[in-house]
Amino acid sequence: MTPAEFTAALRARERLLGYWCLLDAPVATERIARLGYDYVALDAQHGLFGYSGMLNNLLAVDCQGSTAVGLVRVEGNDPAPIGRALDAGATGVIVPLVDTAAQAAEAVAAVRYPPLGRRSYGPMRSALRIGPNPAETHDATVVLAMIETAEGLANVEEICATPGLDGVYVGPSDLRIALGGATSTDPALADAFEAALVAVREAAASAGIAAGIHNPDGTSAAKRLDEGFTFATVACDLVHLEQSARHHLDSARTPGATL
Numbered sequence: 001m002t003p004a005e006f007t008a009a010l011r012a013r014e015r016l017l018g019y020w021c022l023l024d025a026p027v028a029t030e031r032i033a034r035l036g037y038d039y040v041a042l043d044a045q046h047g048l049f050g051y052s053g054m055l056n057n058l059l060a061v062d063c064q065g066s067t068a069v070g071l072v073r074v075e076g077n078d079p080a081p082i083g084r085a086l087d088a089g090a091t092g093v094i095v096p097l098v099d100t101a102a103q104a105a106e107a108v109a110a111v112r113y114p115p116l117g118r119r120s121y122g123p124m125r126s127a128l129r130i131g132p133n134p135a136e137t138h139d140a141t142v143v144l145a146m147i148e149t150a151e152g153l154a155n156v157e158e159i160c161a162t163p164g165l166d167g168v169y170v171g172p173s174d175l176r177i178a179l180g181g182a183t184s185t186d187p188a189l190a191d192a193f194e195a196a197l198v199a200v201r202e203a204a205a206s207a208g209i210a211a212g213i214h215n216p217d218g219t220s221a222a223k224r225l226d227e228g229f230t231f232a233t234v235a236c237d238l239v240h241l242e243q244s245a246r247h248h249l250d251s252a253r254t255p256g257a258t259l
Contacts, residue, residue, distance in 0.1 A: 001038060003091040003130050003140040006069045009038075010092075010142055010210045011166055013230045017221060018071070020214065020235035024049035026060035028237060033066040041071040041233055044085065045096055048238075055088045055125070062089065062129070071142075077103055079118065082110040089125040092142030094169050099151040101158040108164035111143040116164065142166040144212065147200050148174035156200055160207035167210030167231070170200055201228045 001009070010016060018039035019032050024047075033040050040061045044054055054072060061070035072085035073094040082093050095107040109117035113134035123132050131137035143164070147156055148171030160168055173184035175196060181189040197213070204211035205228065212231040215221040216239070221232035 001067060001069060003069050004136075006038065006091055007140050007142050007166070010231060013205075013208070013210055015225055016212075016231035017225075018068070018231065018233040020233050020237070021057060022047040022236050022238045023241075024053035024057065025237070026056045029057045030060040030063045030066075032237070033061045033063055033068045035067070037068045037234075038231075039071050039091070040068045041073060041094065042090075043073045043236070044081065045073050045075045047073075051084060051088075054085065058089045058125075071144075073146075077107050077110075079110040079120070082107070083120055083122070086111065086119070086130075086141065087122055087124050087126055089129060091130065091140065092144060092166070094144045094146060096146045096171065097149060097152070097174075098145035098147070098159060099149055100155050101162050104145045104159045104162040104165050107145055108143050108162060111141060112138060112164060144169045144210070146171050148172075148178065150178045153178075153196050153199065156203045157206070160203040160209055165209060167212055168200060168204055170197065170211075170213040170229075172214055197224075197227070204230075 016038040018041055019037045020041050020043060021029055022043050042054055042057050058070040061068055069091035071092045071094060072090040074081040074085050077095050085093050093111060098104050110119060111117060113119050113121060130140045144167045145159055145165055146169050147153060176184055176186060176189050176193050179189050179192050201211050210230045213224050213229050214233050214235055215224060216235060218234050221234050224232050
């Protein structure tokens with residue numbers, strides 16, 4: 001899928017599946033990108049890599065045989081990290097902690113070149129595959145606002161109505177804590193959390209933009225897509241590496257077990 005094809009599909013609210021990477025492991029990212037996911041998201045907010053790691057993993061996403069485009073969750077709603085991610089070749093950015101429509105508009109402006117925004121022109125790598133002309137870039141670049149705070153949830157309808165915003169993305173851990181959860185998976189908040197997800201989905205559908213959500217596994221991702229989310233991420237390489245290693249360790253220590 002090319003960046004332009006991915007962007008068109010996301011804006012059309014087609015179902016898309018992605019994977020989340022925290023590790024600076026380009027060879028692993030390359031293998032993941034060939035599996036059939038529509039996108040691979042690199043976490044520059046909480047991930048374990050710097051700029052060179054982000055660049056190298058975006059290069060890995062674009063490997064021969066890849067089915068995916070690269071997205072980056074930037075570290076903040078600021079033109080500098082947003083511009084760096086896009087200049088490095090990201091097809092889109094996921095902007096964390098968006099609380100208001102004004103903040104969503106700031107994110108959009110950081111992604112779009114003038115006169116639609118204020119992105120500085122310097123497509124060092126992205127010019128090779130996204131653009132380089134501003135109009136072409138706008139057709140192939142997405143901006144997604146994270147809904148993960150109580151204020152963001154309260155303002156979700158206004159955020160979704162922001163001109164130029166391509167979609168919203170639920171950060172479930174932060175959102176559950178923001179709603180009063182003692183932990184990021186607090187079951188006591190199940191009803192309030194599910195009601196929040198309905199509010200996000202419906203606001204996005206009303207505005208005609210994409211609605212995405214982070215998930216711990218493929219089964220959860222399928223459930224959320226069936227509920228009405230239009231894209232879903234399976235997370236993440238670090239956790240799945242640990243889970244797989246633990247499974248094999250437990251299997252090996254079980255008397256009579258065979259692998």
